[in-house]
Amino acid sequence: MIEFSEVSIAYQGTPVLREVSLHIGEGELALAVGRTGSGKSTLLGAVNGLVPHFTGGRLVGRVTVAGRDTRTHRPRELAATVGVVGQDPVAGFVTDSVEEELAYGMEQLGVTAAAMRKRVEETMDLLGIAELRDRPLRALSGGQQQRVAIGAVLAAGPRVLVLDEPTSALDPGAAEEVLAAVTRLVHDLGITVLIAEHRLERVLQYADRVLTVHDGRVSAAEPAQAMRSAPIAPPVVALGRLAGWDPLPLSVRDARRRAPELRAELPGAPVPAPIEPGAETLTCRDVVVRYGGTVAVREVSLSVAAGETVALMGRNGSGKSSLLWALQGSGPRHSGAVTIRGTDPAGRKPVPRRMLAALVPQSPADLLYLQTVGEELATDRAGEILDELAPGIDPDSHPRDLSEGQRLALALAVQLAAEPAVLLLDEPTRGLDYPGKHRLTALVRAFPGAVLIATHDVEFAAETCDRAVVLADGEVVADGPTADVVTSSPLFAPQVAKILGGGWLTVGQVAGALR
Template identity: 55%
Template sequence: MIRFENVSVTYDGAAEPTVQGVDFEVPEGELVLLVGPSGVGKSTVLGAVSGLVPHFTGGTLRGRVTVAGRDTRTHKPRELADVVGTVGQDPLSHFVTDTVEDELAYGMESLGLAPDVMRRRVEETLDLLGLADLRDRSISTLSGGQQQRVAIGSVLTPHPGVLILDEPTSALDPAAAEEVLAVLQRLVHDLGTTILMAEHRLERVVQYADQIALLPSPGAPPVLGTPAEVMAVSPVYPPVVGLGRLADWTPLPLTVRDARRRATGLREQLNGRDPIALQGRGAVFDLRLPPRERDQPQRTRSRQQSTPPELAGAHALTVTRDHIRALHHINLTVTPGETIALMGRNGAGKSTLLNTLVGLIKPSAGEVNVGGAVPHRTPPQDLVRRVGLVPQEPRDLLYADTVAAECTAADTDAGAEPGTCRALVSELLPDIPDDTHPRDLSEGQRLTLALAVVLTARPPLLLLDEPTRGLDYAAKSRLVTLLRDLAAEGHAIVLATHDVELAAELAHRVILLAEGEVIADGPTAEVVVSSPSFAPQVTKILAPQQWLTVAQVRRALS
């Protein structure tokens, strides 16, 4: 169905091809997973199938890409629209209408389908993706994960023979991701749809793939094979594979179920060891207070001498937006050196809480303070030295024409020494040239640049909204190291994330939100171990023992 014949792509002004030697076939009715570190050209390969490369992006495509027999060099994206459906990393760039139902129908209208067919397919897609309750909602009022489901639905309704998906689960909570992947698997198995997908959250998708195409490094030809074959040699792999490599299991398990069957001996080796003592956290603080008591306002706890000072907090916080109650009666304290993961399904209120803490949203009721200031009443030039937010959409922070210009502006705005921001970028993302335009970076690279811009001011409170979207495991590891160092220096970190592996690796404390309310708040091990949806892979494999990460297990065995 999709055929790459010795394909290379060189963008204008680039000295070397972004990808080259791409030569493989995606058979009809198969799901092929494209994996590799950030920046190796996965999005370029996907774009070559839809015709966006080179018709929209520019550059030179050598070789040949055919989809259902159509050469993408001679067929522009609109001439492939009836065959290829594409969802990129940024769902907002897809939308052309205002409401969910209109967006699902738009692609079919463009193809001239009959109204009764359109109605039936819209209803089917609303049910498939759990969007029925959102059908009349304005897209601008949806959470990032809800928007991503709408973007996926909008390309499913025309029933294309080929789906091209770039990070389709990156903004989805674990349950929603499982639902979407189950839908994709049904399309492949029951309808013969062909899917080529790039995804960094391999723990979610590797078991669904028929084949994996690994791009090991920029410009290197892909390595094609079965999931087990490729995972055995891949530089990026999910925790289940990491545990299998550590325990020397052959063949490598790709699912929690397979790993649990092999883990009896490993559990016996680990029996009697203390996972909590081996977490390797970057900072230490008092977690002995029960959640309900810890979340009381500071003035009710001032007599408790063992309680750390409050860096930020909320008391009876309620936020209502567009007649929708986004947050209700939230009580929260954040102390220096503490790393908190906000988790919960899409639309639970995580982003709203972060935006309220940084002053972008005014509370409807209750109180918020950050460093003794009320965020929405504090001038931005003062607030930036108290709190910084890295949003889901990093482009909201990036406005210069080059990476160097962004870094220079960040140094100036923060009053930092020249070169401070650039040093942070180099630490997180080596080998990014100064003259690169931010729009030419991958989603993960843009996110990292935005993080460096915010960190330049060294705010005591750092807020991150889905910080691992688009990041491979190596980039995520560098991010974890940086955030641990910041916590050790006394910075407080609050991150909204669906990445359960990140929470297990980094967070001291997890707060679960549902329908705008706190439903759980406590030490990471206590909260995630008891949650089937938010437990990391290692926890599921080694239960009832409370291990969270492969790194913990490795330290215990050594």
């Protein structure tokens, strides 16, 4: 179905992919894995001709999809064969309601009204979104938006579906819904699916083949074989490597069958490292945020001390982002009080406000507006932070040409260089590989001020955060030590906790105990 023959792709003379040859068969789910900036998005973009017809660059070799050569068939000519859903589904919406969005692509392809109606109904039933038919797209949760985005390209009847980070912005429950829908397409309809995803713990168990992108080369192998030497691996695989399990487990279910032997080697429950928070730095009391008649945050009160790192968790739409913007001072706050070092950030000018609280939003590119990375950095300290998070970025490159993870690292470096009292991060691991997350963890732990992180990444929260606060419908429903909060819910529990229980959260904890 998809064939790469000696394909090399370069931008301005810099090679991104080198001599790639691979075949992805009909009805196969292939998972592209690799470090941030390794070329996964370029690999995906070559499948429907966006690379190089839209992105530019030089392509050598041949890419064919269902027998069509992407050199002679532009993306619009491949639209009926290849459906593409990017990292931000909302950015691809062109209508206002679910049913209109599902029909739009078929209208552009000239599908008859009768066939269009039939396909819309079939697509809604297949993805479980029939009850959303008349809902405004902006009013949907993240998981619902992702399923609608998939449905919008699926309704056109493609034989290939390309998904770039489909679960990166979703809570664990919504991610499971989306992946269940994707696997149904593979198993029931024989659609070929190519996914790039950094959160391998969510996707690996569903893959038929893994495409490892490293140093411009792409190697294909069965998942268990690929994970033996893959440069990045989810916690379940890292635990299997540590325990010497063969074959390596790909899912929590696989690992639990081997877990009794490992549990017997471990001492009692792990003892959390003592936390010595400093002075109370961020405090909010009875904060309320409304959008029209909708209450996003309901009388939330919490405090974060210097040296303390708190995870803000909850379903998509639970009010996490609204709370962060209200705390930072730029977003709406209809009642309640916020103080940072005794000062309310609302109403302050941008520069002094950033020294109180720095916020990196879900779309870090919103903070980047200059022409080169070097201009954005401005100070030596910002450059040092960027090298810690994402080494090797050319200072002359344009910020918009960076990968999602690299843009995040750049925005974070710019914000941290101001040495704020409070650091607010909204989904900071989107687009970051596991080594990048480890570097971010080290940087956050070294930050002397208070840190509040809104995240759906339970593995990152387990490794990084001392405390977890869970929101539901804008209200705080849980607040306590991370181990207590995440292990009390199967939805938010990290893989190691599901496998071993007993208070174990991370592979690092297990490795330390075995040593």
